[in-house]
Amino acid sequence: MGSDSDWSIMKKALVILREFAVDYEVYVASAHRTTERALQLAREAHQKNFEVIIAGAGAAAHLPGVLAAVTPLPVIGIPINATALQGVDALYAMVQMPSGVPVATVAIDGAKNAALLAIRILSIKDNVLRQKLIEYKEQLAVEVTKKDEKIQKLVREIE
Template sequence: MRIAIVAGSKSDKEIMDAAKEVLDEFGIDHKEFITSAHRSPNLTKEVAQIIDREFDAAIVIAGLSAALPGVIAAYTHKPVLGVPVASDLLGLDALFSIAQMPRGIPVATFGIGKKGAKNAALFALRILSLKNPDLLKKLKDRAEKEEEELRKLNDM
């Protein structure tokens, strides 16, 4: 099981780290890539082809026009999970760009920033858990632990 984490800029490292934190918690192998759909289209195509050959899914982080998740999705049949980055327009531009993919190029869209990256990582794990009962158990155990923590806060 391997997940690619792709960002359009090295300035998105904090968001990449949020996804990595979740994958590390579950012991999932991952690799980071930095490429731009606009500044390095050939490299982006190569990264997408690597994802298609070597990974089970890709978490793709992008801001501004947020073309990167769609370009990656155009070159792979693996699940692409798009995470928008906040920018001058608070990330709404990126959110809408990722969410409005044309027919035939699906990209799952998550919330803006680090919370979205964590949810994208958890969603990728849910996809992988469809064929991995041990991972499914870990996900269920994590959910139970979170609920137990909330019960303690309520003296329940």
């Protein structure tokens, strides 16, 4: 993450990664204030057998793009709502990357989806993880069905 102020959003990704038993490491590295450290982390990630990088940043939000520029790994960017523009500035910074330097970008403050996207990427070659994803999606469907049943009951009560 680009700043410790991003923690309240970024921890939502960690909850999902932990739920799926996916190992992770967490760092604060600024594209502007600790540029060399950010570059080093990105350059060494694949050597440490990382398979995907999740990077959250607000405002100018250069961190995901800087990481993507120097790593062969997929980078998932999380635009953080950190300014008066409510994260739109960060979103634009991530989705408007130059050709050849892709950053997969989720919604503003979308840390949960960033983790789920990372898990989908990892599940390409991990059948156990893929099965956990299938079960997770089935549980989401069960929850929606329960909510629908509750609403249907409320509708019948007013008829």
